[in-house]
Amino acid sequence: MPAPTPRTAPTDPAAPARRPNVLVFFTDQQRWDTTGLHGNPLGLTPHLDRLAADGVCVDRSFTCQPVCAPSRASLQTGRYPTATGVHRNGLSLPRSAPTLARAFRDAGWATGYIGKWHLAGDQTHGPVPEEDRAGYEHWLAANLLEFTSDAYETTLYDGDGAPHTFGGYRADALGDAALDFLTGDGRGAADRPFFLFLSFLEPHHQNSRDDYPAPEGYGARYADPWVPSDLAALGGGNWAEHLPGYYGMVRRLDEVLGRITAALAERGELDDTVVLFTSDHGCHFKTRNDEYKRSVHDASLRVPTVLRGPGLRGGTRLPELVSHVDLPPTLLDAAGVPVPDTMQGRSLLPLLRGADPAWPSEVLVQVSESEVGRALRTDRWKYGVTAPEGDAWHDVRAEAYRETYLYDLAADPDELVNLVGDPALATVRDGLRARLLARIVASGEPLPVITAAAPAG
Missing domain, CATH: 3.40.720.10 (Alkaline Phosphatase, subunit A)
Known part of the structure; x- marks a missing residue:
């Protein structure tokens, strides 16, 4: 089918005349x-x-x-x-x-x-x-x-x-x-x-x-x-x-x-x-x-x-x-x-309706059962952390996480190359770490510690 048109204001933005x-x-x-x-x-x-x-x-x-x-x-x-x-x-x-x-x-x-x-x-x-x-x-x-x-x-x-x-x-x-x-x-x-x-x-x-x-x-x-x-x-x-x-x-x-x-x-x-x-x-x-x-x-x-x-x-x-x-x-x-x-x-x-300029520029993800993890998905980056000692079935959260995933979605949309240990991206990880911590706290969890990934050898 032809793709729908890019975003424009909806044709009927007013509140519904009857209860839908x-x-x-x-x-x-x-x-x-x-x-x-x-x-x-x-x-x-x-x-x-x-x-x-x-x-x-x-x-x-x-x-x-x-x-x-x-x-x-x-x-x-x-x-x-x-x-x-x-x-x-x-x-x-x-x-x-x-x-x-x-x-x-x-x-x-x-x-x-x-x-x-x-x-x-x-x-x-x-x-x-x-x-x-x-x-x-x-x-x-x-x-x-x-x-x-x-x-x-x-x-x-x-x-x-x-x-x-x-x-x-x-x-x-x-x-x-x-x-x-x-x-x-x-x-x-x-x-x-x-x-x-x-x-x-x-x-x-x-x-x-x-x-x-x-x-x-x-x-x-x-x-x-x-x-x-x-x-x-x-x-x-x-x-x-x-x-x-x-x-x-x-x-x-x-x-x-x-x-x-x-x-x-x-x-x-x-x-x-x-x-x-x-x-x-x-x-x-x-x-x-x-x-x-x-x-x-x-x-x-x-x-x-x-x-x-x-x-x-x-x-x-x-x-x-x-x-x-x-x-x-x-x-x-x-x-x-x-x-x-x-x-x-x-x-x-x-x-x-074009009336929410402060819409978040990322989504927060929580992961359980396979690992105790948290992740941030932005336009360009996928940044994820896990708790190495966490019990993925019983632990709701962790006090400490370690950087585990970093994907450049612009260059690697299929997430094939994990860049978490790339020294050249340390500043990128610093910024994503701060954003993830803020989103974790906003979701109602206590502030954890996130340990930076070791540089890849």
Whole structure:
């Protein structure tokens, strides 16, 4: 598709005349470059590309923690993982946490959640207790959908804890459930706007067999896939085996998106609905460590993000760096709902209107499970630190870090050459170190010590 025009002021920046619906279409482990918006030539995302052509494409959108539960906690709260108490998988979102669902519900929206939750601890089967649902009213979900489903077998639990088993492809089953919510009585009174969070497992691998199960016949479509440059340059990993299935999963997700937006359009509701498409993190196909994410590299951090709706129109391409913590306040702001002071991100709407000259020029990233780390991603640099003695599973943070990563993204966008020990870049590291320390403190953590990297011999 033709690229949307560069950023201009949206065509309808005023507050919405009526309370809009809000739909979050949330995928799992989807790289930004699976989309036509970001140069993928395979035509995997025509519906998303068209949504962006009439909305806002956040060109450089990053998770603030490249693993499922922490990033999901941030999207429910607008807070960094360490501030939510969910710094790694297997932890529960605190039951009293201020959340998107509570903010929308209290403002009069009918709230619904469908799909993968992953914020009720390490529970793999059974219903999520009501007190662990973050304030959502309509509920059809599983805490760990990867363990209650397979490609063609899906079990979700309703608000009463009863299991519902679906046939057909898993992404289609969730899409059907969303359509039932949109056209049925799950959203409550007809005059209530809805906030629906639709959370897929695709294109995440199927944990039970480390596979990417596309719909029947879809993997074969991409048997000779286009290969992102970082994967091709790094070699190794298992992308050669799994890219066809991964791409097939992305294509089917886009078809589900098309069905849902078409249904909203048919009901005359699409233009009165704020739509957010994003993912929890990316995927490096075991080229950076022994699994798929949990690294400071853009393959793990960068995700596709598109918004469309009142105040979010015009084919805008937003060039600033945006974090997951910025998306919840954006949704509330676009709907005319006050943004809670607890949220650490900031709405994109003032930026889109040209009224936020102080937008940060970097994003902060926290890393757990693979290492206790923190990173800064700027226009040009990727700077990362780790705690050599840290316990990556149990330690929320560290008192001391060591410089571990430095990539010049202008010269090395695939992050192939680590320059952290280059003596010629000592001044660059000094500046990045100061910026990272400031962002760590601003996120609510104590000020740590960062030890400079030893010069490369």
